[in-house]
Amino acid sequence: MLDIRLIRENPQEVKDRLTARAGGAAVAALIDEVLACDESRRQAETEKQRLQSERNRLSKEIGQRKRAGEDTSETEALVKGFASELADWETAAERADVRQRELLLGIPNMPHDGCPVGHSAEENPEVRTWGRKPEFAFTPKDHVVLGTTLGMLDFESATKITGSAFVVYRGAGARLERALINFLLDVHTEGHGYTEVLPPYLIHADSLVGTGQLPKFADQIYACPEDGLYLAPTAEVPVTNLHREELIKHEQLPINYVAYTPCFRREAGAAGVGTRGLIRMHQFDKVELVKITTPETSMDELERLTGHAESILQQLGLHYRVIELCTGDIGFGSTKTYDIEVWAPGQNSYLEVSSCSCFGDYQARRMNLRFKDAETGKNRFPHTLNGSGTALARLYVALLETYQREDGSILLPEVLRPYVKSLEIGGA
RNA sequence: GGAGAGAUGGCUGAGUGGCCGAAAGCAGCACUUUGCUAAAGUGCCGUAGGGGUAACCUUACCGAGGGUUCGAAUCCCUCUCUCUCCGCCA
Numbered sequence: 137m138l139d140i141r142l143i144r145e146n147p148q149e150v151k152d153r154l155t156a157r158a159g160g161a162a163v164a165a166l167i168d169e170v171l172a173c174d175e176s177r178r179q180a181e182t183e184k185q186r187l188q189s190e191r192n193r194l195s196k197e198i199g200q201r202k203r204a205g206e207d208t209s210e211t212e213a214l215v216k217g218f219a220s221e222l223a224d225w226e227t228a229a230e231r232a233d234v235r236q237r238e239l240l241l242g243i244p245n246m247p248h249d250g251c252p253v254g255h256s257a258e259e260n261p262e263v264r265t266w267g268r269k270p271e272f273a274f275t276p277k278d279h280v281v282l283g284t285t286l287g288m289l290d291f292e293s294a295t296k297i298t299g300s301a302f303v304v305y306r307g308a309g310a311r312l313e314r315a316l317i318n319f320l321l322d323v324h325t326e327g328h329g330y331t332e333v334l335p336p337y338l339i340h341a342d343s344l345v346g347t348g349q350l351p352k353f354a355d356q357i358y359a360c361p362e363d364g365l366y367l368a369p370t371a372e373v374p375v376t377n378l379h380r381e382e383l384i385k386h387e388q389l390p391i392n393y394v395a396y397t398p399c400f401r402r403e404a405g406a407a408g409v410g411t412r413g414l415i416r417m418h419q420f421d422k423v424e425l426v427k428i429t430t431p432e433t434s435m436d437e438l439e440r441l442t443g444h445a446e447s448i449l450q451q452l453g454l455h456y457r458v459i460e461l462c463t464g465d466i467g468f469g470s471t472k473t474y475d476i477e478v479w480a481p482g483q484n485s486y487l488e489v490s491s492c493s494c495f496g497d498y499q500a501r502r503m504n505l506r507f508k509d510a511e512t513g514k515n516r517f518p519h520t521l522n523g524s525g526t527a528l529a530r531l532y533v534a535l536l537e538t539y540q541r542e543d544g545s546i547l548l549p550e551v552l553r554p555y556v557k558s559l560e561i562g563g564a
Numbered sequence: 565g566g567a568g569a570g571a572u573g574g575c576u577g578a579g580u581g582g583c584c585g586a587a588a589g590c591a592g593c594a595c596u597u598u599g600c601u602a603a604a605g606u607g608c609c610g611u612a613g614g615g616g617u618a619a620c621c622u623u624a625c626c627g628a629g630g631g632u633u634c635g636a637a638u639c640c641c642u643c644u645c646u647c648u649c650c651g652c653c654a
Contacts (some may be wrong), residue, residue, distance in 0.1 A: 181614055185623045192623090195635040199582035212634040219634095381576065383611090465593095506611095508574080513593075515611080 137240045137501040140174055147171060153246040156253055156463035162244055170239045177232035184225040187218050241345065242352055245498040248435075248471040260475070261462070263403025266446065267455035269479055270538050277544065278482030279536040283309060285544055286562045288536075289414070301403070301418045303529075308561045312535075313421065315555035316528055317396050319351040320423040320448060324525055328444045330394035330425060335374035337397055338365040343377040345547040346503030348495075358400050358418075367400035371424035372522045379428065380503035386510035388520060390429040390437060394525065397422065398551045414529040415487065421528035425492075427521040428505070433518035434494050435472070439467035442474045442492040445525045449489070453549050454534050455479040457486060471496045474523075478530065482537035491522030 142178040143150050155222050194215045198208045252261055282291030288309025292442040294302035305313050324330045337398045344350040344366060349357060358367040368374055384391075400423050406416060414420070425444060429437045442458065449456045461473040477486035497517035500506070506515045545562030553559050 178614065183621085185614060188623060191634080195633095196582070198634055202582085208634075215634045385574080508592095513609085 137498060138243055138246070138456070139238070140170070140240065140495075140501045143170055144174060145165060150246065151480075154244065156247055156251075157244060157269040157466065158256070158464045160463075165244055166239055169322065170236060170243070173232050173236040177229060177236055180229035180232060182223050184222065184229050187222045187225065191215055191218055192224070238351075241372060241502070244463060244468045245471055245496060247466055248264075248494070248496070250435075251466060251472050252460060252462045253464075255464040256462075257465045259462045260459045260465055263458040263460050263474065265455070265457040266450060266478075267453070269455055270481060272481065274542045276481040276537060278413065279480075279533045282482070282536045282540055282544060283413075284544070286546070288312065288561065290414075299418075303414060303417060307373065308556070308558070310558055311550055312552075312561065313528060313532065314405075316531065316535075316550055317421060317423065319392060319552060319555050320525060320528075321396055323448060323451065324394040324423070324425060324444060327447070328392075328394075330444075332393040333375055333378070333393050333395045335378070335395055335397065337368050337374075337400075338363075339368050339374050339377070340364055341366065343373050343380070343503075346377050346380050346505075347373045347499050348502065349373060352378055352468065355404050356402050358402060365507060368397060369401050370399050371395040371422065372399040372426060375424065376428075376499060376520055376522065377503060379505050382505055383515060384428075384505075384507045384518070386430070386507055390427055390433065390523075391508060395424050395425040395426070397424070399527075414533050415483075417529060423525050423528070425523050429519050429521065430507070431497065431516070431519050434496070434521060437519075438472060438474070438492060438494040441521055441523045442476070442490075445476055445490040445492055445523050448526050448531075450477065451533065451549075451551050452531075454531075454538055467491070467493060469493075469495045469498045471498070478526075478534040480530075480534045480537050482540075483533070487533060489526040489530045489534070490524035493521065495520045495522075 138150065147167055151167050154160050154167070157163065165283075169284055194211055198211055198215075201208050252259070254260065264447040280289065280291070284291070286309070287307055288305065290304040290306050290309075293304045297304075321332055325332050338360070340348055341364065344357065344557075349369060357369055360366070374397070375393050378393070379391070398419055399425045400419050403416060403418060425441055426439060427437050446456070446458065456476055456478045459475050459477065461467070461470075461475060466473050473491060473493040474491070475488050478489045479485075480487050496519055499520045500517040505518065505520075507518050508514070509516050535549075536546055539549065541547055541563070543563065545560055547560050547563075548558065
């Protein structure tokens, strides 16, 4: 949520920066509506307070005179006469306030100054690459063939019990998924100093509003309407909301959390786009990194966070590239985002396995998360960040396809062997 | 699911219709004093709106939402959450 004061004081700058986003022109128009709303809200507020102040003054007077034994019925009648006008202004102020918040919740964040300007994903600059595309003396198979043949992945059963775009992991396949979860959590807790949390997977609407999935992206989330609950689309939601409505101490920052959770996404409108195998599913596992930092350090922390996610791919020996999202491709609440894409030989393409973003104070403001500045004593909004560290399903794809042997077996990278308790899957 | 108790400022915890934005303590900040890694004393110290160049003025907020009243932390209703007991259950 953007700061209404910032909008009030620098409307043109806000509009300009929002316009750089995809669909930004329509968003900029909302700014004018917010400003009009703000204007009428403040007018109603002022009138309301004038009447309340008068009422309070007279009521106090009534109390004093009653104790002195005087008759106050005339003043009481006078104050009573305020009621309907007061109620009118109250309603007007309330209505404007609700509308203003509604508008603000639908306005995306402003990209950071350093965010590259562009119109679409084609204009995302590549920041760096690591490793090289592996070479094969044979034609590499894709993970669906490999995993199905080895009995690791069972798409048919998943379709039978749930539907398309789900999978059942079996035997060594299930063990590999579990091994990856443990490996990732160990790296981030022991290696990078994150605190592990295991949050609920069902969350209420306020949490989703806090991180920005609601109200705008309701069609992408599975809901349990009888209970007012939703299946978390990412651990970002429950974990960032751990401190919602809190006033935290300056010295507690930065807060670093890592969480493994399954993620549930309806993927409405995405049918047919990269849907083969594990690449786009309604349920997938992910290990997520979340940071809450001071505004001064958030950009440095974004670099570190991205590095932590990258180290997973490095330790697994997987070739990847890092791209930075341009203003036309960046997410709703983000000010700056790096995507990490791992090479998948069987797909002959890169797959996004991590998206690392700094949200500035956008989420903190939405969830009323504040910290007390130790120097000034003032309450401020911290910055929030998150990034996948990493998504499991696509990592799994890259792993099978990169480490496949000609006979269709998988030679595991060394770091995983203690977790899987084997150096290979399949094979002689 | 049933019965009971509760929800007050960063924390603990008083407060049952007006003098309560709210006692007290802790924590925090500033100063003073004492020659010792700290203690004592004094003062300051909630949040969010609105108005004002500013000092400042003002409104709201005592879990949430309604209601009663000239006036509500305080009375009434609904809801949420927490705790205790019972039931059920992995």
